[in-house]
Amino acid sequence: MQRYLLQRILLVIPTLWLVISMLFLALRALPGDFVTRKLSNLENQGAEQRESEIVGFIEAEETTHRVITGDTLESIAAQNKTTVSEILQANPDLDTSGELRPGTRVVLIPGQLLEKIAIAEKVSLPEEVDQGVQLLIDRNPEVDFPTYQGQPYAEAGSILIVRNTLTIEEWAHVNRVEARDILAVNPTGSASNPDGTLAADTPLIPTTLTVAEDGDTLEGLAAAFGRDLEAMTAANRGVDPAEPLEAGKEILIPSDKIVTPTTKITEANIRHRLGIDKPLGTQYIDFLWETVRLKFRPSFQTQEDSLDVFLRALPRSLHLNIYSLIVALVVALPVGILSAMRQDRPLDYGLRGFAILALAAPSFWIATMLIFVVTPGGISESGIWSIPLTSEEARSVFTDFTGALALYSIPAVAGGIAAGAGLMRITRSELLEVLRQDYVRTAWSKGLRERTVIRRHAMRNAMVNVMSVLGLQIAALVGGNIILESLFNIPGIGLLLIQRIGQADLPVVQTMVFFFALFIIIVNIIIDISYAVIDPRIRFN
Amino acid sequence: MSQRTGASDQLDDFAAAEGLRLDQATGLRRGLVAFRNFMVKKRLGAAGVLIVVVWSLIAVGTVGDGGGWLGIGRYDSRSVFEIASVPYADDKLANALDGVSADASDADLRAIVSDPDIFGAPAADVNVQGEMVEYALEQIEVGLLLDTLIEEEQIEIHDGTIVDVDSLLAAGTDNPLITASLLGPSGKHWFGTDRAGHDLFSRVTEGARLSLYIGFFATLIGVFAGTATGLVSGSFGGSVDLVINRILDAVQSFPPIAFLLLIASITDPSALWVTLSLSVLGIAPTNRIVRGSVIQIREMPYVEAARTIGATSTRIMGFHILPNIFAPLIVIFSITIGAFILAEAALSFLGLGTLDVSWGKMIADGRQFIVYSPWTSLWAGLALTSLVFGFNVLGDALRDVLDPRLRGSR
Numbered sequence: 001m002q003r004y005l006l007q008r009i010l011l012v013i014p015t016l017w018l019v020i021s022m023l024f025l026a027l028r029a030l031p032g033d034f035v036t037r038k039l040s041n042l043e044n045q046g047a048e049q050r051e052s053e054i055v056g057f058i059e060a061e062e063t064t065h066r067v068i069t070g071d072t073l074e075s076i077a078a079q080n081k082t083t084v085s086e087i088l089q090a091n092p093d094l095d096t097s098g099e100l101r102p103g104t105r106v107v108l109i110p111g112q113l114l115e116k117i118a119i120a121e122k123v124s125l126p127e128e129v130d131q132g133v134q135l136l137i138d139r140n141p142e143v144d145f146p147t148y149q150g151q152p153y154a155e156a157g158s159i160l161i162v163r164n165t166l167t168i169e170e171w172a173h174v175n176r177v178e179a180r181d182i183l184a185v186n187p188t189g190s191a192s193n194p195d196g197t198l199a200a201d202t203p204l205i206p207t208t209l210t211v212a213e214d215g216d217t218l219e220g221l222a223a224a225f226g227r228d229l230e231a232m233t234a235a236n237r238g239v240d241p242a243e244p245l246e247a248g249k250e251i252l253i254p255s256d257k258i259v260t261p262t263t264k265i266t267e268a269n270i271r272h273r274l275g276i277d278k279p280l281g282t283q284y285i286d287f288l289w290e291t292v293r294l295k296f297r298p299s300f301q302t303q304e305d306s307l308d309v310f311l312r313a314l315p316r317s318l319h320l321n322i323y324s325l326i327v328a329l330v331v332a333l334p335v336g337i338l339s340a341m342r343q344d345r346p347l348d349y350g351l352r353g354f355a356i357l358a359l360a361a362p363s364f365w366i367a368t369m370l371i372f373v374v375t376p377g378g379i380s381e382s383g384i385w386s387i388p389l390t391s392e393e394a395r396s397v398f399t400d401f402t403g404a405l406a407l408y409s410i411p412a413v414a415g416g417i418a419a420g421a422g423l424m425r426i427t428r429s430e431l432l433e434v435l436r437q438d439y440v441r442t443a444w445s446k447g448l449r450e451r452t453v454i455r456r457h458a459m460r461n462a463m464v465n466v467m468s469v470l471g472l473q474i475a476a477l478v479g480g481n482i483i484l485e486s487l488f489n490i491p492g493i494g495l496l497l498i499q500r501i502g503q504a505d506l507p508v509v510q511t512m513v514f515f516f517a518l519f520i521i522i523v524n525i526i527i528d529i530s531y532a533v534i535d536p537r538i539r540f541n
Numbered sequence: 542m543s544q545r546t547g548a549s550d551q552l553d554d555f556a557a558a559e560g561l562r563l564d565q566a567t568g569l570r571r572g573l574v575a576f577r578n579f580m581v582k583k584r585l586g587a588a589g590v591l592i593v594v595v596w597s598l599i600a601v602g603t604v605g606d607g608g609g610w611l612g613i614g615r616y617d618s619r620s621v622f623e624i625a626s627v628p629y630a631d632d633k634l635a636n637a638l639d640g641v642s643a644d645a646s647d648a649d650l651r652a653i654v655s656d657p658d659i660f661g662a663p664a665a666d667v668n669v670q671g672e673m674v675e676y677a678l679e680q681i682e683v684g685l686l687l688d689t690l691i692e693e694e695q696i697e698i699h700d701g702t703i704v705d706v707d708s709l710l711a712a713g714t715d716n717p718l719i720t721a722s723l724l725g726p727s728g729k730h731w732f733g734t735d736r737a738g739h740d741l742f743s744r745v746t747e748g749a750r751l752s753l754y755i756g757f758f759a760t761l762i763g764v765f766a767g768t769a770t771g772l773v774s775g776s777f778g779g780s781v782d783l784v785i786n787r788i789l790d791a792v793q794s795f796p797p798i799a800f801l802l803l804i805a806s807i808t809d810p811s812a813l814w815v816t817l818s819l820s821v822l823g824i825a826p827t828n829r830i831v832r833g834s835v836i837q838i839r840e841m842p843y844v845e846a847a848r849t850i851g852a853t854s855t856r857i858m859g860f861h862i863l864p865n866i867f868a869p870l871i872v873i874f875s876i877t878i879g880a881f882i883l884a885e886a887a888l889s890f891l892g893l894g895t896l897d898v899s900w901g902k903m904i905a906d907g908r909q910f911i912v913y914s915p916w917t918s919l920w921a922g923l924a925l926t927s928l929v930f931g932f933n934v935l936g937d938a939l940r941d942v943l944d945p946r947l948r949g950s951r
Binding site for chain 2: 011014015016018019022026027072356357359360361362364365368369371372482483486487494497498501502504509512513516517520521
């Protein structure tokens with residue numbers, strides 16, 4: 001038995017490795033990946049590609065909306081506080097003859113609002129956004145800013161100077177950290193103050209790394225990179241300028257001009273920032289190693305930890321799935337038993353017919369029609385269900401049972417019906433099998449009541465296979481019920497997955513799919529092992 | 542039976558003695574008899590056959606323009622219908638009523654609106670004057686004509702006289718026709734119309750084509766590939782078996798819908814890609830069942846006999862094993878096809894399917910207007926359910942007849 005267990009568990013390793021590799025390959029094959037999409041956006045707007053050295057500049061992009069299923073021009077206009085005619089004006093090529101095709105990019109503003117730039121580029125604190133807008137206007141006197149509904153915006157393709165210089169103090173302010181904390185973790189002296197502590201108003205000096213080779217000296221490197229020797233020594237304290245460096249030592253090269261963190265969009269820049277500039281092989285090894293340590297990269301889109309993003313969405317999906325399973329069980333077991341007890345009577349035919357129909361009907365259609373039947377007009381004008389998801393309400397689901405019932409009843413019924421129909425059929429056929437056994441006949445002949453025979457003698461034995469099917473259904477549900485979630489606007493893992501795939505946010509997609517696969521593998525092992533425990537013959541097969 | 546002496550007959554007898562089915566003994570008559578028996582004994586299965594045949598005919602019949610070469614769809618699924626515009630009629634009515642006393646009797650109003658010419662030349666051009674007169678008379682009948690016009694800001698009442706107002710807010714007053722969107726079922730449009738003014742009946746019938754096309758070919762490719770891997774891994778066993786099964790395990794570890802989403806996001810929205818990605822999902826289940834059957838069959842004496850006379854492994858797989866796993870294959874095929882049709886609809890519903898007319902997309906479109914008009918979603922869903930129902934009951938019946946061992950596997 002132990003040997004079988006060990007064998008079974010060891011087999012997971014190659015499977016998991018294959019899963020990870022396939023995932024890696026599939027995601028790297030994305031032709032429209034994050035970088036290409038970003039760049040093609042820029043090219044479409046006729047932006048010129050510049051050297052990444054120039055910093056403190058930003059390309060204004062168009063403000064667009066990506067159409068998802070169900071969007072109409074009216075809904076987009078309402079969401080973005082604009083009007084349909086303005087959208088049509090900004091999108092002369094938009095095909096409005098039929099429904100909007102999901103994935104289409106609709107231009108909302110032919111540029112970027114200055115307040116959006118000010119916030120994104122941290123020109124000022126978010127609450128001082130007016131000041132940030134003013135700063136942007138002051139720093140770009142040669143640029144004309146048209147207005148959109150009273151708000152100034154930069155036209156797509158225009159290049160703005162975000163800032164000329166930046167001191168540690170300013171940087172700390174807009175990033176909501178303390179200047180002294182930055183100084184504490186960056187004890188690099190400056191050219192003007194080689195010995196020691198930086199003043200908080202020192203301009204930031206970015207550095208690049210280089211790896212010393214045999215025979216290099218600091219002097220040699222300074223000459224090779226065209227840098228001031230003094231600055232080099234300051235950046236690499238404790239290194240004798242004249243002494244030859246040991247090979248492999250990392251040397252900091254200070255920049256020859258004062259720059260701020262780059263915001264210029266070039267392919268190399270973005271690739272570097274996202275860590276996808278290395279050769280594919282290296283990336284693959286890194287990816288494997290990170291996955292083994294359960295360390296996941298931050299999201300491309302929001303820079304959050306991928307695991308956090310995943311875990312935040314998980315509870316909502318679990319709610320939906322658990323309620324669906326409850327509905328499925330509550331429907332399936334009694335109905336299945338009833339149907340088996342009245343085999344080949346009208347009731348049995350009716351219930352079986354219903355089960356086959358329920359299996360054939362797609363859950364999203366059942367849900368759509370349920371919305372119509374149960375609450376016509378009661379949900380919202382456009383018939384779109386929405387679940388309130390402020391943090392209190394999300395938490396109240398644990399404490400407030402009736403509240404949860406109101407929120408999840410219809411989604412759970414829609415999801416539970418199909419699963420319940422499958423379970424019911426299994427329950428019925430398993431029970432019929434058991435009811436034919438000799439010991440059940442014995443129980444009948446003893447004169448036991450029907451209820452006792454079914455509950456004590458038949459059901460116990462029939463449940464074994466029912467449970468294994470249930471296990472498979474649980475495994476199937478981890479994918480998040482993508483369809484129901486998007487239908488009912490439940491921001492669970494399914495909806496998250498769709499969104500992140502659309503945004504080509506590789507780390508989050510990788511993390512999620514990895515956990516799905518892991519879960520399914522584990523469930524499969526549990527099922528296998530439980531079979532082996534129940535039926536010892538399997539072990540030797 | 543004892544009279545037969547031919548070599549093949551002996552083999553048949555041998556096979557019968559070994560308890561093997563004689564399914565491979567073919568001939569048109571035998572097939573017809575089997576089909577008739579099936580239709581008589583399995584009523585639900587027969588209903589499934591009927592449903593599938595009807596939908597297949599519809600799918601074939603709607604190929605081509607204008608409702609298809611058989612005219613089944615009645616209209617072209619892309620033609621947009623138009624009806625008389627109520628705002629236009631209201632505007633013209635307001636013009637006609639300008640200066641009339643506000644407490645004019647119904648008879649007076651009727652006299653005014655009964656003249657088709659008040660609706661102007663544009664309405665006459667497209668021949669909707671009659672409809673507009675009818676509409677106006679109806680409004681007078683229920684006594685709401687003036688109220689409606691006031692509410693629509695077409696008229697105002699000053700000093701007991703009706704005054705025509707040219708409201709800026711009244712849209713659509715310059716065209717006597719508007720798109721016939723979200724109409725209910727009628728004689729002209731049996732199933733009603735969708736938001737864009739398409740005839741739903743022609744869309745629903747045309748949707749059958751995509752569902753059947755993708756369902757059939759995805760299943761065909763998936764079952765074919767799964768059979769190939771199952772045959773190979775079952776026949777050879779050992780490390781080949783191990784490698785194939787690890788790979789298929791890994792494929793199966795992805796949640797199917799997540800897999801489909803990934804593929805859909807990196808490929809063009811074409812029927813080909815949807816078909817191929819679905820077919821990948823069909824490989825692993827087919828492989829499992831075929832491999833199980835092959836492992837049983839390969840120990841049979843006749844396979845051993847073939848091996849002893851020096852048959853190559855390809856020959857054994859093709860001539861001795863494959864014909865004997867045909868029954869489970871047919872069952873897998875009919876069950877999988879229903880599931881794939883549902884999966885295609887789900888993809889289209891999420892907006893990741895093809896660009897063709899699809900039931901899943903129709904359900905998604907109708908969802909936005911479910912409160913005003915449930916027809917779009919209703920018909921598409923019913924059509925989808927009936928087709929999948931047909932395949933499911935057909936699969937169940939085939940399974941009962943051909944391979945009782947698989948009962949309860951779904």
